[in-house]
Amino acid sequence: MTGLRQQAADPYAVLGLSQDPSVTDDDVRAAWRRIASATHPDRADGGDPERFALAAAAYTDLRTADGRNEARAARTELAARRPRWPGHVISRLRQGRPARLLLRAAVAAAAAAVGVLAAPGPTAPALVVGAATWLILTARHDIGSP
Numbered sequence: 001m002t003g004l005r006q007q008a009a010d011p012y013a014v015l016g017l018s019q020d021p022s023v024t025d026d027d028v029r030a031a032w033r034r035i036a037s038a039t040h041p042d043r044a045d046g047g048d049p050e051r052f053a054l055a056a057a058a059y060t061d062l063r064t065a066d067g068r069n070e071a072r073a074a075r076t077e078l079a080a081r082r083p084r085w086p087g088h089v090i091s092r093l094r095q096g097r098p099a100r101l102l103l104r105a106a107v108a109a110a111a112a113a114v115g116v117l118a119a120p121g122p123t124a125p126a127l128v129v130g131a132a133t134w135l136i137l138t139a140r141h142d143i144g145s146p
Contacts, residue, residue, distance in 0.1 A: 012058075012071065029063070
């Protein structure tokens, strides 16, 4: 399912088309019909309604030359905004408040340790998850601006 969600962001991938500007309306229509016939919910085997819906949305986006140009531009913009790992994260930590982030991590670790020692048994994992969740939700401002 995750693969389908990632493909949904790229209508070319959903229809199995290249992003070549020479793709025509007929190419898009043929790709749509191929996928629609294989995944339609009215098929005897039930088809694949989720993939059919993704293909229908992709066809709607790509059926005209203007739509194909917009989809290519959106993909280019998305690739330009994608963070580079790990340098991006390190620079955000430097811009943020690393001492405060470290203090929050220490508090979360201490709370998890106290929770495990004070209440061993079935509640200990819940306390650890709660402390980690608190750290994640509250430390976002200490990491720096996106």
